[in-house]
Amino acid sequence: MAAMEDLAMAFNGLPRPQTVPWGSANYWVFSIGQSPLHPSAQILIAVHPPTMVTLHSGPVQLLNGGSILDNITTVVSMLLDVFIKGLRDPTGEQVESTFAPLTWAMSGDEEIHEVIQQKLEECGVHEALCSVRRCTPGEKKDIIDEQFSKLFATGAIQLGDASRCHRCYSEMSVPLKRCSACNQAFYCSPKCEAVDWQRHQAFDCPANRPNDC
Numbered sequence: 001m002a003a004m005e006d007l008a009m010a011f012n013g014l015p016r017p018q019t020v021p022w023g024s025a026n027y028w029v030f031s032i033g034q035s036p037l038h039p040s041a042q043i044l045i046a047v048h049p050p051t052m053v054t055l056h057s058g059p060v061q062l063l064n065g066g067s068i069l070d071n072i073t074t075v076v077s078m079l080l081d082v083f084i085k086g087l088r089d090p091t092g093e094q095v096e097s098t099f100a101p102l103t104w105a106m107s108g109d110e111e112i113h114e115v116i117q118q119k120l121e122e123c124g125v126h127e128a129l130c131s132v133r134r135c136t137p138g139e140k141k142d143i144i145d146e147q148f149s150k151l152f153a154t155g156a157i158q159l160g161d162a163s164r165c166h167r168c169y170s171e172m173s174v175p176l177k178r179c180s181a182c183n184q185a186f187y188c189s190p191k192c193e194a195v196d197w198q199r200h201q202a203f204d205c206p207a208n209r210p211n212d213c
Contacts, residue, residue, distance in 0.1 A: 004077055008123040011080040014100040016126070024050040026102035029135050030082075031144045032068060032075055035059040035152075042068065044078040045151065046104075047143050054147050056198045057082040068112055075112075076119045087194050100126070105133035107144040151199050159184040159204065167196035181207035 020026050030046040041059035048054075057078040068075055086098035106113050113134060121130040135144065162175050165188035175186035177193040182205050187193040 004073060004123050007077055007080040007084065008125055010084050011100055012124070012126055014083065014098055016100045016102050018102060020048060020051075020053075020099070021096045022051060022053075024048075026099070028101045028104045029107060029139050029143055030079060030104060031107040031135075031140075031148075032078070033148050042075070042078075043151070044075065044082060045144070045147055046079070046082050046101075047147050049139065049143050052143070052147065053087070053195055054151075055082045055085075055087065056151070057085075068109075072112075072115050072119050076116060076123065079116075080125070087191075101129065103133070104129065105135045105139065107135035107140045110134075159206065162186045165189075165192050166200070167192035179205060179207075181205055 017026055028046050028048055030044060032042050032044045035041045035043050035058070041061045043056060043058035043060075045057075046055045060074060060078060083100050084098060086094055087096050088094055106116065113132065117130055117132050120132070121127075159182070162172075162178075164171055164186075165175070166185045167187055170188055172186075172188045175188065177187040177190055179185040179193075179197070179200060181201070184206065185196070185200050185204075187196065
């Protein structure tokens, strides 16, 4: 991952539109959680509440087995990086133009919340985005917890099942996209493939888990 100063400069160079490209308010909620498959590794998610489009960063191993507070520079780097990279398909191509949030909120420990704001200010992020709102209980339950559950629910749809989209679960007669690595995950649209591919590659793609083959 790039140095913090470079990440902050790249992040500050992103546009901050009032609305996202798919048409609703440019407001995001984010959180960091432990990966069940990678001990001591953390995954950061940023979710667009109206559409539940989710960006991921990680899993990243925290240095020396330390806490999130001990590794706050890594956490903030993950946060900036997830928007710099934006929504991409499995080939690495951008699906939408990248942009920074207009406003955002965080779900997590109050002390971590305060330190993240301090770190954002310290590294020179837009003043408006150094103010991070706390997620409401409803946002935590219905958005953050729900998306982490989906992220780690590797068996939500059986691999090889082409009758439903492996991201939005909608029924489909003919899948439009599939994982090119394992040919066992199917999607109804390029957007669903782009949103799901990081989770699929990290957690249930047989091509990336040779011991399971």
